[in-house]
Amino acid sequence: METINTTLLIIGGGPGGYVAGIRAGQLGVPTVLVEGASPGGTCLNIGCIPSKALIHAADEFCKARSYAAETSPLGITSSAPRIELDRTVAWKDGIVKKLTGGVGALLKKNGVKLVNGWATVLDGKTVEVRPEGSSEATVRIRCEHMLLASGSEAVELPFMPFGGRVVSSTEALSPGEIPQRLVVVGAGYIGLELGTAYRKLGSLVTVVEAADRILPAYDADLVKPVAASLARLGVELRLATSVLGMDEEGQRVRVRDASGVESLLEADRVLVAVGRKPRTTGWGLENLMLDMEGRAVKVDDQCRTSMRNVWAIGDLTGEPMLAHRAMAQGEMVAEIVSGKRRHFAPAAIPAVCYTDPEIVVAGMSPADADKAGIEIVTANFPFSANGRAMTIESTDGFVRVVARKSDHRIIGWQAVGGAVSELAAGFTQSIELGAQLEDIAGTIHAHPTLGEAVQEAALRALGHALHI
Ligand code: FAD
Numbered sequence: 321m322e323t324i325n326t327t328l329l330i331i332g333g334g335p336g337g338y339v340a341g342i343r344a345g346q347l348g349v350p351t352v353l354v355e356g357a358s359p360g361g362t363c364l365n366i367g368c369i370p371s372k373a374l375i376h377a378a379d380e381f382c383k384a385r386s387y388a389a390e391t392s393p394l395g396i397t398s399s400a401p402r403i404e405l406d407r408t409v410a411w412k413d414g415i416v417k418k419l420t421g422g423v424g425a426l427l428k429k430n431g432v433k434l435v436n437g438w439a440t441v442l443d444g445k446t447v448e449v450r451p452e453g454s455s456e457a458t459v460r461i462r463c464e465h466m467l468l469a470s471g472s473e474a475v476e477l478p479f480m481p482f483g484g485r486v487v488s489s490t491e492a493l494s495p496g497e498i499p500q501r502l503v504v505v506g507a508g509y510i511g512l513e514l515g516t517a518y519r520k521l522g523s524l525v526t527v528v529e530a531a532d533r534i535l536p537a538y539d540a541d542l543v544k545p546v547a548a549s550l551a552r553l554g555v556e557l558r559l560a561t562s563v564l565g566m567d568e569e570g571q572r573v574r575v576r577d578a579s580g581v582e583s584l585l586e587a588d589r590v591l592v593a594v595g596r597k598p599r600t601t602g603w604g605l606e607n608l609m610l611d612m613e614g615r616a617v618k619v620d621d622q623c624r625t626s627m628r629n630v631w632a633i634g635d636l637t638g639e640p641m642l643a644h645r646a647m648a649q650g651e652m653v654a655e656i657v658s659g660k661r662r663h664f665a666p667a668a669i670p671a672v673c674y675t676d677p678e679i680v681v682a683g684m685s686p687a688d689a690d691k692a693g694i695e696i697v698t699a700n701f702p703f704s705a706n707g708r709a710m711t712i713e714s715t716d717g718f719v720r721v722v723a724r725k726s727d728h729r730i731i732g733w734q735a736v737g738g739a740v741s742e743l744a745a746g747f748t749q750s751i752e753l754g755a756q757l758e759d760i761a762g763t764i765h766a767h768p769t770l771g772e773a774v775q776e777a778a779l780r781a782l783g784h785a786l787h788i
C-alpha cells in the first residue's frame with residue numbers, strides 16, 4: 321500500500337473541501353484532497369449548477385410556448401417549440417464538466433494532490449483510501465490536520481425509499497423523459513425549484529407539503545408572489561398533507577390531508593425532497609467519537625471539532641446547507657492551518673431560492689429582529705413601481721429593508737421578484753460593511769435597474785421615497 325504524509329488532508333472535494341484546498345495550496349501548506357466521486361461535490365455535479373441550468377432551460381421553453389400560444393403581451397408569436405431533452409441534458413452536463421474540470425485544474429495549479437477514492441478514517445491523523453468499486457484500500461495517508469468536508473445526502477422517507485418511480489434531486493436533474501404526472505414531496509428549496517421547472521417543461525405537477533404553506537422557512541409575505549405564480553402555472557399544492565407511501569401497484573402516492581381524509585395521487589414519477597442530512601456514516605467518522613449537534617458534526621467558530629487538529633466544514637456541520645457557506649468556512653480553515661488568525665463570524669449569510677419569482681434574503685427579517693428584541697424601522701418598495709421590472713415583465717414582488725431604529729444601521733434585506741438573486745451581493749455587502757439607511761439612500765443607483773427598488777426601500781424607511 322502506498323503511504324503519503326501531508327500537513328493538511330481534506331476529505332471531500334465539494335465547495336467546502338476544494339476551496340480549502342485551493343487556499344491552502346496558495347498559502348504553501350502541503351495538502352492532499354481525497355474525493356470519491358467527482359471534484360465539485362454536490363454543488364457542481366448534482367446540486368446548485370445543474371439545477372440552475374435545468375431551471376433556465378425550462379424558463380426558455382415556457383417562454384417559447386407562450387409565444388406559440390400567442391399569449392405574450394410583447395406581440396411575439398412563433399410556431400410550437402419542441403424540446404430535445406437529451407440535448408438539454410447534454411448542455412447541462414457540459415457546464416458541469418467544464419466547472420468540475422476547472423476545479424481539478426485549480427487544485428493542480430495550486431499544488432494540491434488529488435487522490436481519487438473513498439477515504440475511511442482510522443484515527444484523527446490517518447485515513448485509508450480505496451478506489452471506487454474496490455473493497456481494498458490502496459493508499460494510506462497520514463496528516464497533521466484533518467479537514468472533514470463530506471457534505472450531505474438526500475433524506476429518504478423510510479416508507480417510500482428511492483428506487484423505481486421514486487427519485488431524489490440527483491435523478492430529477494438528468495431526466496430521460498419528462499413525466500406526464502410528477503408528484504413532488506416537500507415544498508422547500510428543491511421541491512419548488514425543480515417542481516416549477518418540470519411544470520414549465522410540460523409535466524402536470526402536484527406538490528405535497530406537510531406544513532400549511534410552501535417554503536415554511538421563509539416569511540409569509542415573501543412567499544406570496546411565488547404561490548401566486550405556482551397557481552398561474554397550474555401547479556397543484558396539497559398543503560398540511562402527509563405522505564403515507566406508494567399504493568400496492570407502486571403507481572400512486574397515498575396521502576392524508578389535515579382532516580384525516582386519504583386520497584391517491586397518480587404519479588409517473590415522485591420526487592422526494594424533504595431535506596438533506598450530513599453524511600456522517602460509512603466512512604469511519606464514528607472512530608473519532610466527535611461531539612455532535614443533532615445529526616451534524618459540532619464545530620466552534622473556527623470550525624474546530626472536539627478533537628484537536630480535526631476540522632469540519634460545510635453541510636457536514638449542519639444548517640444552513642449552502643455552497644457559499646461551505647466555501648467561506650473552507651477558506652477560513654486553510655488560513656488558520658497556515659498560521660493566520662481567523663474566525664467564522666459573518667454578519668450575514670445570504671440565501672436565494674430560484675423559484676419563479678426568485679427570493680433572496682440576507683440578515684434579519686422583521687420577525688427575527690422582533691425575536692431578538694431589536695427595535696427596527698422597515699419598509700417595502702414594490703416592483704410594480706419600478707420601470708426596469710416593467711420592461712422585463714416582472715412586476716410582482718418587492719424589496720424590504722430592516723434597520724435598527726436607534727442608528728439606522730441595516731440588519732436585513734429581503735426581496736422577491738424576477739432576477740432578484742443578483743441583489744444578494746449588494747444586500748450582503750451593505751450589512752457586512754455596517755451601512756446605514758442613509759448610505760443606501762444617498763448612493764446613486766443606475767437607472768433603469770431593479771437596484772433602484774433597493775434605494776427606494778431605504779428612502780421609504782427614512783420617510784421620503786421618491787417614486788411611490
Ligand atoms: P458536498 O458538496 O456535498 O461535497 C462533499 C464531497 O465529499 C462529495 O463530492 C463526496 O463525494 C465527497 N465525499 C464524501 N465522503 C467521502 C469520503 N469518505 N471519501 C472521499 N470523498 C468523500 N446551495 C446553494 O448555496 N445554492 C444553490 O442554488 C443550491 N442548490 C442546490 C440544489 C440541489 C438539487 C442540491 C441537492 C443542493 C443545492 N445546494 C445549493 C446545496 C449545496 O449543494 C451544498 O450546500 C454544498 O454542495 C455543500 O458543500 P460541501 O462541500 O459541504 O459538501
Ligand code: NAD
Nearest residue numbers: 506507508509510511529530593594595596641672673674
Ligand atoms: P428543505 O428543507 O428546503 O425543504 C423540505 C420541505 O419538505 C419542507 O418544506 C418540509 O416541511 C417538507 N417536508 C418534510 N418532511 C415531509 C413529509 N414527510 N411530507 C411532506 N413534506 C415534508 O429541503 P430540500 O428542498 O430537500 O433541500 C435540501 C437543502 O438543500 C436545503 O435545505 C438547502 O440547504 C439546499 N438547497 C439550497 C438551494 C438554494 O440555495 N437555492 C436549492 C436547493 C437545495
